[in-house]
Amino acid sequence: MRFAPGARRFAIPAFAAAAVLAVVAPPLGVVALAVGGFVAWFFRDPERRPSGPGVVSPADGRVSVVREEGEQVRVGVFMNVTDVHVNRAPLSGRVERVTHRSGAHRPAFSKDSERNERVDIDVATAEGPAEVSLIAGAFARRIHPYVEAGADLTRAQRIGHIDFGSRADVLLPPSYDREDLLVAEGDTVRAGESILAVVDR
CATH class of the missing domain: 2.70.70 (Glucose Permease (Domain IIA))
Incomplete structure (x- = not known):
């Protein structure tokens, strides 16, 4: 899956926080992981082709x-x-x-x-x-x-x-x-x- 520029800027801190929180506060780690996943999904950049002329x-x-x-x-x-x-x-x-x-x-x-x-x-x-x-x-x-x-x-x-x-x-x-x-x-x-x-x- 391709992602728009900027996805890393938002997603990496969330995933890094998830890794740390998974050890010290697992419930918060799950939340941070979900945030990182949402950010990556938000910046998705699928291939597209025109469906016709115009x-x-x-x-x-x-x-x-x-x-x-x-x-x-x-x-x-x-x-x-x-x-x-x-x-x-x-x-x-x-x-x-x-x-x-x-x-x-x-x-x-x-x-x-x-x-x-x-x-x-x-x-x-x-x-x-x-x-x-x-x-x-x-x-x-x-x-x-x-x-x-x-x-x-x-x-x-x-x-x-x-x-x-x-x-x-x-x-x-x-x-x-x-x-x-x-x-x-x-x-x-x-x-x-x-x-x-x-x-x-």
């Missing part, structure tokens, strides 16, 4: 946002604690900018999350400009983008992860509209696999 989901979770913003459509996916938190490129293209914006840490499913800490990845695609936003939640404190300006992206490629949180949005290219969406609010999707939208399907 825009793939940037995250595992539930579609929590579908709205029009000018000439573009935004689709947001809320990740709960049981979801894989490695994020994927919705489209192939070239990264133009990666911008970090400080902010609050409100629950990622709330309207207030628009003011949360985030990393915006602007991507030039064959279908026009797109943007992927990695948004921190109430418990997330670090966003880890894997890409930088000038990088070429392949659809479903790993582009980052968020420690213990939250939400990933894609602002679709202007060539997509609501009629091209294959998902609605409340639908469950998988990063790099589920198709969010297709033009001329």
Whole structure:
């Protein structure tokens, strides 16, 4: 099983504590072992392949946002604690900018999350400009983008992860509209696999 970067930073101290506590306080050792196991499981990074043509989901979770913003459509996916938190490129293209914006840490499913800490990845695609936003939640404190300006992206490629949180949005290219969406609010999707939208399907 592959794990996202950062798993060792959290899991190793828990496993080390479990080894010590197993001798001096066995019940606490069991708790520490369970914590280490949960952390390793949380940072799991399974292989994924798109299930068809079109825009793939940037995250595992539930579609929590579908709205029009000018000439573009935004689709947001809320990740709960049981979801894989490695994020994927919705489209192939070239990264133009990666911008970090400080902010609050409100629950990622709330309207207030628009003011949360985030990393915006602007991507030039064959279908026009797109943007992927990695948004921190109430418990997330670090966003880890894997890409930088000038990088070429392949659809479903790993582009980052968020420690213990939250939400990933894609602002679709202007060539997509609501009629091209294959998902609605409340639908469950998988990063790099589920198709969010297709033009001329």
